[in-house]
Amino acid sequence: MRITFTLNGKSRTLEAGPGEKVRDVLRREGIFSVRNGCDGQGSCGSCAILLDRKLVNSCLLLAPQIDGHEVYTVDSLAKNRELSALQSAFIDAGIVQCGYCTPAMLLAAHELLARVEELSREQVQDALSGIFCRCTGYEQVFKAVELARQRMGDPAFKGAVAPEFRGDLRLIGKAQRKVDGPRLARGERAFVEDMVQPGHCHLKMLRSPHAHA
């Protein structure tokens, strides 16, 4: 069927197959920031989008459900590839590790910051509770959101998120930005699944059930 919706501020009309999930539609349209952390079971939150400004899992929605609606993905946050205050804060706070959950975390934090001015720890916890992160740990997330909130008021705000030492050295003991942090925070192609071309070859391996056989 033909669906028309707004994607990151621009109207899009496209054909969607019967039963096609929104996550698959978006990836087909070149939006790679909607990740697949649980094979569409709805438990990891990595495929999150903002649908009419509400955070939802795109793997649980069928394409017709976004017809006539407004969809935002993390791709909308950076303007001309320049990171938003929130994206920079996430990188500086060290919570962009493998980056698989990062687009969803960013969207959840973005939605929260747009809605609430004075944030409590419980509100941050509640807003991000649907997103599973395998590598970062969760404490730094609170620091990242707070850092972003400060920078949205004052772009020059630096804020210490990790202790630094050895003032006599330039690099050792100093916080450094992860080199692929910006790419991961923008939700760009980064993982093997993002490079798979249509019609690609599959390799299947049949292993022996017998040890040393």
Ligand code: FES
């Ligand atoms: S892929 Fe895990 S919730 Fe959608």
Ligand code: FES
């Ligand atoms: S899953 Fe790796 S940074 Fe969250």
